[in-house]
Amino acid sequence: MKVIQVKCPSCNTPIYSKERDRLFFCDKCNTLHVRDGGAEKLEYEIAEFGKSAQGEKVYMPFWRMYSSFTITSKSVEGGQLFRLSSWLKGGGNSGSLFIYLPATDMDTNSMKYWSTTYTANPPRYATRLNFGGVRRLAASMNREEAKSLADFVVVTMEAEKPGVLQRLDYSLTVNDAKVVYLPFVYTQGGLTPAL
Amino acid sequence: MADISIGLNCPACGGAISVTEGEDTTPCQYCGSMLFIEGDKGVSTIAFTNKVAPPNAVASAQAWWTRGFKARDLKTVGQVTETYPIYLPFWRAWTRVAGWVCGYEERRHTDKNGRVTVERIPKEVMVLQDYNFSEIACDPGDLGIRTLRNFVGNTSFADFEMIPTFEATTSKDDAVTHAKNDALSRARSGARVPHVTFERLHVLPRRLSMIYYPIWVVRYKYRDRMYMTTVDGVTGQTMSGRAPGDPLFQSLAVTAGTSVGGLIAAAGLIFSGGTTEIAVGGLVVGAAILYMTYRFFRHGSEIIEGEFKEKKASAKQTLNDLGSIAKQIQGGMR
Numbered sequence: 001m002k003v004i005q006v007k008c009p010s011c012n013t014p015i016y017s018k019e020r021d022r023l024f025f026c027d028k029c030n031t032l033h034v035r036d037g038g039a040e041k042l043e044y045e046i047a048e049f050g051k052s053a054q055g056e057k058v059y060m061p062f063w064r065m066y067s068s069f070t071i072t073s074k075s076v077e078g079g080q081l082f083r084l085s086s087w088l089k090g091g092g093n094s095g096s097l098f099i100y101l102p103a104t105d106m107d108t109n110s111m112k113y114w115s116t117t118y119t120a121n122p123p124r125y126a127t128r129l130n131f132g133g134v135r136r137l138a139a140s141m142n143r144e145e146a147k148s149l150a151d152f153v154v155v156t157m158e159a160e161k162p163g164v165l166q167r168l169d170y171s172l173t174v175n176d177a178k179v180v181y182l183p184f185v186y187t188q189g190g191l192t193p194a195l
Numbered sequence: 196m197a198d199i200s201i202g203l204n205c206p207a208c209g210g211a212i213s214v215t216e217g218e219d220t221t222p223c224q225y226c227g228s229m230l231f232i233e234g235d236k237g238v239s240t241i242a243f244t245n246k247v248a249p250p251n252a253v254a255s256a257q258a259w260w261t262r263g264f265k266a267r268d269l270k271t272v273g274q275v276t277e278t279y280p281i282y283l284p285f286w287r288a289w290t291r292v293a294g295w296v297c298g299y300e301e302r303r304h305t306d307k308n309g310r311v312t313v314e315r316i317p318k319e320v321m322v323l324q325d326y327n328f329s330e331i332a333c334d335p336g337d338l339g340i341r342t343l344r345n346f347v348g349n350t351s352f353a354d355f356e357m358i359p360t361f362e363a364t365t366s367k368d369d370a371v372t373h374a375k376n377d378a379l380s381r382a383r384s385g386a387r388v389p390h391v392t393f394e395r396l397h398v399l400p401r402r403l404s405m406i407y408y409p410i411w412v413v414r415y416k417y418r419d420r421m422y423m424t425t426v427d428g429v430t431g432q433t434m435s436g437r438a439p440g441d442p443l444f445q446s447l448a449v450t451a452g453t454s455v456g457g458l459i460a461a462a463g464l465i466f467s468g469g470t471t472e473i474a475v476g477g478l479v480v481g482a483a484i485l486y487m488t489y490r491f492f493r494h495g496s497e498i499i500e501g502e503f504k505e506k507k508a509s510a511k512q513t514l515n516d517l518g519s520i521a522k523q524i525q526g527g528m529r
Binding site: 145148152166168 | 206212220291295298318
């Protein structure tokens with residue numbers, strides 16, 4: 001077993017952090033990288049805070065996966081299917097959508113809530129190059145895990161509506177995965193979006 | 196999961212490193228450098244420190260002798276012949292299961308006219324759960340240990356030179372496969388959907404560790420026969436063992452079992468009133484009790500506790516044997 005100091009693969013600057021984070025961000029050259037066998041640079045976006053954001057600010061990392069989705073057949077008891085079809089670009093039984101998944105550790109209900117909320121209503125934001133001194137939550141989910149869970153998000157969105165899902169035959173392909181840091185503020189009710 | 200000291204230092208400032216078991220990154224608590232722990236092919240390895248002294252291991256084994264249906268004179272006649280510690284390797288895996296299980300359950304209702312209706316209740320169950328898994332990473336021989344139950348304790352490799360260590364012989368890939376299968380099976384049973392029409396479950400292996408765990412082996416003699424007990428080197432609790440059974444309990448089991456089994460079989464034949472099903476039912480139940488009595492008698496001379504492979508096989512074998520007996524009896528009645 002060997003311990004190494006994590007350094008930026010672009011500029012070789014050591015990475016410092018107070019939290020255990022699987023995504024390493026270099027404050028000097030703004031490179032985000034992950035280590036899994038070797039250092040790999042990642043594509044990412046950092047969203048700008050809304051002007052009206054009040055309270056303690058924090059960035060939450062999400063995996064945003066551009067995916068193709070096709071429903072071949074379905075069955076629901078006591079309800080109607082096709083909540084999903086309203087979110088698919090292209091309409092009908094197939095199309096594409098952005099699937100969001102929180103990359104940070106959180107309870108299962110919160111994970112389900114944020115992933116289905118942002119997948120159903122993709123956030124719109126202006127981007128910035130760095131975090132501007134705002135704290136970011138540590139990421140604990142890697143890209144492969146996120147790709148596997150993308151499937152879970154779409155079935156959850158379909159299942160959690162009136163009626164009981166009995167069968168859903170579909171195919172899902174994740175074409176692209178990117179890290180997106182979205183702005184939040186701490187309020188009495190917990191974390192609140194601050195776009 | 197507790198933070199553990201892994202006996203390594205920060206390459207930037209030399210400070211001692213604490214890391215959560217199974218994690219591969221940690222910030223240095225002294226200089227703030229982000230550190231990455233490279234294990235053997237991505238597996239972190241830790242060893243628990245032995246906390247048990249030889250007299251404590253023997254005392255724990257002797258306390259175990261007095262529990263259950265073991266020979267009542269074991270404590271006075273049993274003689275400890277050998278006591279030694281070993282390190283056994285275990286895989287430990289954390290796995291997350293996410294997905295949905297959909298289907299239905301059937302409920303039968305009988306109205307006052309005896310008419311049976313079946314109600315079909317659709318079910319959809321979300322599964323989003325983390326599971327822990329452990330299994331021994333070598334051939335445990337006759338030790339009766341296959342999984343690890345305690346994960347709390349100090350860790351250090353300091354004892355490695357003094358305590359014989361078993362090498363890991365099973366592969367990382369096999370351990371991951373077993374952990375995934377275990378998580379999937381627990382997730383399915385936890386969903387409680389009797390008739391599944393749709394299932395999409397994703398099993399995500401999250402972390403894998405190799406744990407070396409100290410175990411004391413206490414071998415002892417009872418009336419010229421050798422037995423053994425294993426004691427947890429961290430908690431001091433017994434983990435597995437073989438011990439002589441008590442002849443009195445065996446005799447009682449045989450007497451009671453044959454009596455009850457015989458009575459039920461006879462009652463089935465006498466009170467069947469010409470109904471084949473009742474006669475067959477009585478015979479099957481009677482035969483089952485007789486068979487279980489026989490098995491208890493056969494194995495009653497030795498009390499076995501722990502995860503012995505042969506013990507599991509015999510339970511499964513018992514069910515198979517009972518099934519074939521029932522079939523033979525039913526065939527004979529027709």
